[in-house]
Amino acid sequence: MSRRVVVTGMAGISPIGQDWKTVSDCLRAGRSGIRRVDLWDDVPDFSTRLGSPVQDFQPPEHWPRKKRRAMGRVSLLSASAAEKALDDAGLLGDPLLSSGRVGVSFGSSSGSPPAMGVYAEKLFQGRTLRGIGANEYLQIMSHTCAANIANLFELRGRIVSTCTACTSGSQGIGFAYEMVASGHQDVMLGGGADELHPMVVAVFDILFSTSTRNDEPESTPRPFDADRDGLVVGEGAGCLVLEELEHARRRGAHIYAEMIGFGTNSDGQHMTNPDPAGMQAVLRLALADARLDPSEVDYVNAHGTATEVGDVAESQATHRVFGGGVPLSSLKGHLGHTLGACGALEAWMTLGMLREGWFAPTLHLETVDARCGPLDYIMGEPRELRADVVMSNNFAFGGVNTSLLFRRFV
Amino acid sequence: MKLKASRETIYQWVSDILKREFELTDAELSLSAHLIDDLDLDSIDAIDLSVRLEEKTGLSFKEEDLKSIRTLQDVVDFIDARLA
Numbered sequence: 361m362s363r364r365v366v367v368t369g370m371a372g373i374s375p376i377g378q379d380w381k382t383v384s385d386c387l388r389a390g391r392s393g394i395r396r397v398d399l400w401d402d403v404p405d406f407s408t409r410l411g412s413p414v415q416d417f418q419p420p421e422h423w424p425r426k427k428r429r430a431m432g433r434v435s436l437l438s439a440s441a442a443e444k445a446l447d448d449a450g451l452l453g454d455p456l457l458s459s460g461r462v463g464v465s466f467g468s469s470s471g472s473p474p475a476m477g478v479y480a481e482k483l484f485q486g487r488t489l490r491g492i493g494a495n496e497y498l499q500i501m502s503h504t505c506a507a508n509i510a511n512l513f514e515l516r517g518r519i520v521s522t523c524t525a526c527t528s529g530s531q532g533i534g535f536a537y538e539m540v541a542s543g544h545q546d547v548m549l550g551g552g553a554d555e556l557h558p559m560v561v562a563v564f565d566i567l568f569s570t571s572t573r574n575d576e577p578e579s580t581p582r583p584f585d586a587d588r589d590g591l592v593v594g595e596g597a598g599c600l601v602l603e604e605l606e607h608a609r610r611r612g613a614h615i616y617a618e619m620i621g622f623g624t625n626s627d628g629q630h631m632t633n634p635d636p637a638g639m640q641a642v643l644r645l646a647l648a649d650a651r652l653d654p655s656e657v658d659y660v661n662a663h664g665t666a667t668e669v670g671d672v673a674e675s676q677a678t679h680r681v682f683g684g685g686v687p688l689s690s691l692k693g694h695l696g697h698t699l700g701a702c703g704a705l706e707a708w709m710t711l712g713m714l715r716e717g718w719f720a721p722t723l724h725l726e727t728v729d730a731r732c733g734p735l736d737y738i739m740g741e742p743r744e745l746r747a748d749v750v751m752s753n754n755f756a757f758g759g760v761n762t763s764l765l766f767r768r769f770v
Numbered sequence: 771m772k773l774k775a776s777r778e779t780i781y782q783w784v785s786d787i788l789k790r791e792f793e794l795t796d797a798e799l800s801l802s803a804h805l806i807d808d809l810d811l812d813s814i815d816a817i818d819l820s821v822r823l824e825e826k827t828g829l830s831f832k833e834e835d836l837k838s839i840r841t842l843q844d845v846v847d848f849i850d851a852r853l854a
Contacts, residue, residue, distance in 0.1 A: 426812070
């Protein structure tokens, strides 16, 4: 059985805003969230001094202490995005949430690094358990975001933890879609998150993947650009409410879009080097799931992190599936790489742009790298485009690939 | 080296931790306050309270110690007896 799945709520906490109006203004105006940050100024080894933090984030004060205590920043961001999405769907406080028919599919690259630091300092370094409380693990555990969302909103359905680094958010949405389509759940919260921390930035700095244009945060990262020099690590959380179509209709829910396809696979080749064959295959999986021909896709939201190998592999894979005609942009020039959040934030923003009939350009893309596949890169100005079908792609360390497909709902 | 502290000082330590860690107020705190029934603490909070008290006093709390403690008075008595 495959049921139709629609998006009835969506929200995000991002480096360029925490509501659609603010975010869309930044996307249109070419304002990014990239800035110099001082979180690791005391560590001289870092090559990058840039990050893309969420500004002015305050967890809601109405959450009870016992609900908050197991949340590190990554879970606070997640739960806040989930609350906004539920509110948007008109489901906040609804008894439906505790019916067992609502679950959550959510992930992050890791649990909250500061709580890991407590274990590292006390146990690894100090060889003691003294000073380690009960909540550190609850903030570290791989399903901390999904579990905290379920605990906060008293969900009694499935918990799916999609902790696959940069595809955490897109897999969160993809598996949520499958839960609803298969009939296992009627409503799922799907998304992902990550928090900006020196540990996470170090991962990419060690691999020489970070942008080091430290004195010009206003011109980096530059996805697909010949002069790109790497990614900028960001943070945030995004969440979609995915609901069975008739269920949504019965309660008179506003429907943003229909989710029509999901593909995920693995390269099975290399932990960090992307494989264009695996990427190409995942785009085709999503198209097959939606029973679509490539020519029916009107816009592709690319992963496009601004790393040398990633951009080339992705754009060539995309070209092999679509040819040169499909309009494409990456939002990472605006957002930086929000890691576990990116799939969810980019899906949210892609659906926002779909509704309004325009698509943002890849910020800072001026001259496409000749090694990148020849595609219709949206550059400079937003593109007015009444699209029906949009695709959002993400790729992660471990050779994980995802592709989401949505259709305008009429 | 053992700390020396009056019962008033111990009460102050405990109440400072309760206010800082568990968002309680002076109005809610008294020697007779029951940690679970009056202050709404649970098993996770009991662990975290003991961790903070261990840091403050240098004492160690065993599982049976935690089970014997019901009220703020019990906490003060426990610490007072072991620091004496």
